[in-house]
Amino acid sequence: MMKARKVSDNFFNKKAKEVAPALLGSFLIREVGGKKIKAKIVETEAYCGEKDLACHASKGRTGRTEIMYQKAGTIYVYLCYGMHYMLNIVVSKKDDPEAVLIRGIEIDGEKIHGPGRVTKALNINKKLNGKKLGPKDGLWLEKGETLKHQKTARIGVHYTGPIWSKRLLRFVEE
DNA sequence: TATTTGATTCTT
DNA sequence: AGAATCAAATAT
Numbered sequence: 284m285m286k287a288r289k290v291s292d293n294f295f296n297k298k299a300k301e302v303a304p305a306l307l308g309s310f311l312i313r314e315v316g317g318k319k320i321k322a323k324i325v326e327t328e329a330y331c332g333e334k335d336l337a338c339h340a341s342k343g344r345t346g347r348t349e350i351m352y353q354k355a356g357t358i359y360v361y362l363c364y365g366m367h368y369m370l371n372i373v374v375s376k377k378d379d380p381e382a383v384l385i386r387g388i389e390i391d392g393e394k395i396h397g398p399g400r401v402t403k404a405l406n407i408n409k410k411l412n413g414k415k416l417g418p419k420d421g422l423w424l425e426k427g428e429t430l431k432h433q434k435t436a437r438i439g440v441h442y443t444g445p446i447w448s449k450r451l452l453r454f455v456e457e
Numbered sequence: 458t459a460t461t462t463g464a465t466t467c468t469t
Numbered sequence: 470a471g472a473a474t475c476a477a478a479t480a481t
Contacts, residue, residue: 346477347478361477364473364474366466437464438464440463
């Protein structure tokens with residue numbers, strides 16, 4: 284029997300490509316307005332620093348990517364296509380811009396696919412950008428079971444060219 | 458200051 | 470296959 288517990292801080296100190304698959308099966312807890320939502324993570328993607336052309340930080344340190352240079356456990360939220368928020372968890376070390384995108388979750392057995400829908404279901408908005416995971420801002424993580432997963436190519440990053448768009452950095456529950 | 462574009466999703 | 474819709478990064 285494994286009791287739900289907060290993950291240790293050094294859980295996020297690893298590289299994105301290690302943290303992303305490890306997050307599968309863990310629970311994302313969202314508490315807002317007295318309501319608590321427990322979401323199992325079933326799909327993630329890794330974004331690996333400035334060398335990764337699909338990572339926003341590949342363009343260098345800018346106002347937007349500054350968040351990814353913060354220390355592990357920082358929340359990176361950003362608006363894409365003018366209508367969808369993306370939820371990312373900054374990992375690795377300070378000044379090493381890596382992050383894990385939460386692409387799919389499961390709430391009460393109901394699967395939610397797509398990063399835009401995840402943030403909608405969890406009431407994630409830009410106010411969380413730059414905050415830390417924890418009860419203070421009503422968003423944190425609890426360790427769950429370890430899931431088997433499969434690796435696939437990332438989605439929506441065709442513009443990065445054949446190399447980075449084909450890297451197997453997307454992790455899905457098997 | 459103007460233009461381009463995207464870690465998407467829903468409709469036609 | 471295309472529209473919706475806007476903030477941030479580039480280009481001018």
